[in-house]
Each structure stands twice: as C-alpha cells, then as structure tokens.
Amino acid sequence: MKTSRFTPMDRPADHPAAPVGRAAVLITNLGTPDAAEKGAVKRYLAEFLSDRRVVEIPPIAWQPILRGIILNTRPAKSAHAYAQVWTEDGSPLAAITRRQAEALQARLGESVKVDWAMRYGNPAIGEKVQALKDAGYDRILFAPLYPQYSGATTATAVDRLGDALAKMRWQPAIRTLPPYHDDPAYIEALAADVRRQIASLGWEPEVLLLSYHGMPERTLHLGDPYHCQCRKTSRLVADLLGKTHPGMRVEVSFQSRFGRAKWLEPATDQVLESEAKAGVKRLAVVAPGFSADCLETLEELAMQGRDQFTGAGGEKFAALACLNDSEPGMDMLETLVRRELMGWA
Numbered sequence: 001m002k003t004s005r006f007t008p009m010d011r012p013a014d015h016p017a018a019p020v021g022r023a024a025v026l027i028t029n030l031g032t033p034d035a036a037e038k039g040a041v042k043r044y045l046a047e048f049l050s051d052r053r054v055v056e057i058p059p060i061a062w063q064p065i066l067r068g069i070i071l072n073t074r075p076a077k078s079a080h081a082y083a084q085v086w087t088e089d090g091s092p093l094a095a096i097t098r099r100q101a102e103a104l105q106a107r108l109g110e111s112v113k114v115d116w117a118m119r120y121g122n123p124a125i126g127e128k129v130q131a132l133k134d135a136g137y138d139r140i141l142f143a144p145l146y147p148q149y150s151g152a153t154t155a156t157a158v159d160r161l162g163d164a165l166a167k168m169r170w171q172p173a174i175r176t177l178p179p180y181h182d183d184p185a186y187i188e189a190l191a192a193d194v195r196r197q198i199a200s201l202g203w204e205p206e207v208l209l210l211s212y213h214g215m216p217e218r219t220l221h222l223g224d225p226y227h228c229q230c231r232k233t234s235r236l237v238a239d240l241l242g243k244t245h246p247g248m249r250v251e252v253s254f255q256s257r258f259g260r261a262k263w264l265e266p267a268t269d270q271v272l273e274s275e276a277k278a279g280v281k282r283l284a285v286v287a288p289g290f291s292a293d294c295l296e297t298l299e300e301l302a303m304q305g306r307d308q309f310t311g312a313g314g315e316k317f318a319a320l321a322c323l324n325d326s327e328p329g330m331d332m333l334e335t336l337v338r339r340e341l342m343g344w345a
C-alpha cells in the first residue's frame with residue numbers, strides 16, 4: 001500500500017479509528033437499467049430524464065410530459081431494444097465499465113484502489129464515494145469517462161459527486177479527470193483501434209463515419225463545448241488515419257435524437273442513407289464519444305444503422321467496437337489516470 005502522510009500519531013484522540021490516507025480512482029459512466037424489462041427501464045429513464053442538466057426545460061413544464069407521456073410509452077420500446085443487446089453479465093455498459101475498472105486495477109497495482117459507478121441507476125456514485133471514504137481512501141480521483149465535455153455528461157456526474165460530498169463532515173480530497181477529446185493518448189488509441197478493426201474486416205471502407213451522441217443544438221449556442229470538442233476529436237483522428245488510409249473519407253454525424261427540439265446535425269441515420277444513395281457501397285461507423293459499447297452503439301448503430309445503410313443501397317457495413325477494455329483503450333486510460341495521480345505522489 002502507498003505510504004501515508006498520516007500516521008496513527010496524527011489522529012486526534014477522539015478519532016481512534018480514523019483511517020489512514022490512501023488514494024482511489026472512481027471511474028464513472030452514464031448508467032443503465034438494472035434489467036431489460038419495462039419496470040427497470042422506467043425507473044432508469046425517470047431518474048435520467050428528470051436531470052435538469054439533461055433536459056433543460058423548467059420542471060413545471062417538463063415533468064407532466066415526462067410522467068404523463070414519455071414514461072408511459074418509451075420504457076416498453078426501450079426495454080425491447082435493451083433485450084437485443086443484453087448479455088450474461090447484464091447491460092453491456094455496466095459489464096464493460098466493470099471490466100475497465102478491473103483492468104485498470106491490474107495495471108495500477110495495489111497502491112491505488114480502483115472502483116466504478118454510474119450517474120443514473122446502480123452502482124450509484126454516492127454509495128461508492130461513501131464506501132471508499134469508509135474504507136480509508138481520503139483522496140479520490142473521480143473520472144467520468146466522457147472524452148468530450150458537456151453539461152449532460154461530465155458536469156452532471158461531478159454534480160452527483162458534489163451531492164455525496166455535501167453529506168460528509170470529513171470529506172476526501174478530490175481530483176476530477178478533465179475531458180480528453182484532444183489528448184494524444186486518446187487520439188492515438190482511437191486511430192490504432194480503428195486501424196486494427198478495419199484490417200480484420202477483409203474490405204476497405206470508402207467512408208468512415210464518426211458518430212457522436214447528439215445534443216440539443218441550443219446547448220451549443222449556450223456555450224456547451226461538446227460540439228466543438230467532437231469536431232476537434234474528429235479532425236485529429238482523421239489526420240492520423242489519413243496517413244495510413246488516404247483513400248478513406250472521414251465524416252462526422254450525431255445520433256440518438258430525442259424529443260422535438262433541433263439537435264446537432266447532421267443526423268447519423270440521414271448520413272447513412274444519403275451516403276448509400278450517393279453510391280457509397282462500403283461504410284464503417286465508429287462512436288468515439290462512447291468509452292464503452294452500450295445500447296446506442298450496439299442497437300442503434302450496429303443494428304438500425306446497418307438497415308438504414310443497406311436499405312438505401314449500401315453493400316458492406318461494419319459498426320466498429322468502442323475502445324472498451326481493449327489494449328489501446330486501457331493504455332489510454334492508464335496514461336490519463338497516472339498523469340492525474342502524479343499530483344498526489
């Protein structure tokens with residue numbers, strides 16, 4: 001274990017059981033239902049879509065729509081989609097996040113504890129932060145695994161951490177992992193993993209589509225950096241891939257539109273269709289903004305995306321895997337995390 005700055009002698013006499021100082025890493029992702037069935041999906045969506053960072057409509061106007069319409073219609077449809085990607089280990093997002101935590105723990109060794117949590121659903125951020133504190137970890141590196149910052153991703157995860165800290169008299173010290181959309185470790189991991197996956201396809205894509213989760217366009221005008229960070233990631237990845245795949249055109253799109261407002265464009269489904277209609281026969285799609293495969297990549301991109309592309313005349317389609325717990329993905333995560341932990345060395 002890492003040697004502590006605190007020794008038993010430093011403990012106040014009235015805190016005989018006060019813990020010894022140690023560092024932990026808590027990786028987090030969005031969250032997912034506990035089961036691929038209507039009730040569990042409804043509970044998850046109620047929490048997720050009540051977050052004012054996600055739906056920026058005043059609750060007095062939004063909650064009647066959410067409770068009266070969306071939570072009565074969407075859970076059944078979404079549960080059906082989840083059932084198509086569910087695994088023996090449960091939801092892919094949770095299973096992969098757990099594997100990332102285990103792989104990171106193996107790489108960092110005993111000196112640092114690694115755990116994982118979710119912003120919505122289980123395991124909850126508050127529970128994990130409290131458990132780490134109770135176990136004596138007094139420095140926590142909080143790492144939301146979103147390469148691109150947005151209010152609806154990184155900020156709301158940090159808000160949740162703040163809620164947990166607000167309940168503590170004696171708080172752990174905190175660092176948060178900054179967004180890493182242009183970090184060479186991330187860009188190089190993406191390029192390496194895309195090259196490896198393309199090499200195993202047996203065919204060369206004419207177009208590589210980089211599909212990011214969408215956001216209401218209004219958030220861009222309000223100053224959310226998400227859109228610009230997605231664009232920058234894309235430019236940097238395209239520059240690297242251009243060196244080895246000069247004939248492959250790289251395009252960008254935004255998926256998973258929700259609600260009636262205008263979302264970031266172009267929309268992934270429309271690009272898949274228009275590329276096929278314009279005569280592109282071979283296309284691969286990858287989702288650089290997702291650190292782990294999930295409903296949005298496995299069902300929406302890999303299944304619906306294939307139908308959209310081939311239905312419009314495309315012939316060969318591949319949805320590439322996210323970085324997940326692959327070697328390039330874990331090399332990147334280890335680099336990002338070690339850099340932050342250095343501040344506590």
Ligand SMILES: C=CC1=C(C)c2cc3[nH]c(cc4nc(cc5[nH]c(cc1n2)c(C)c5CCC(=O)O)C(CCC(=O)O)=C4C)c(C)c3C=C
Pocket residue numbers: 030031032033045053054055074078091093146150152153213214215216256258289290293294295296
């Ligand atoms: C990676 C970044 C994400 C952003 C940005 C984001 C914004 C965002 N999402 C919704 C609504 C839904 N998203 C849903 C699933 C979902 N979203 C992300 C990530 C981002 N969302 C992930 C990783 C997932 C998959 C979760 C899983 O369990 O696998 C869903 C639920 C599924 C469904 O019913 O379609 C909704 C709803 C909004 C409104 C939003 C913008 C602010």
Ligand SMILES: [Fe+2]
Pocket residue numbers: 213256
């Ligand atoms: Fe989402």
Ligand SMILES: [Fe+2]
Pocket residue numbers: 227228229231
């Ligand atoms: Fe932008």
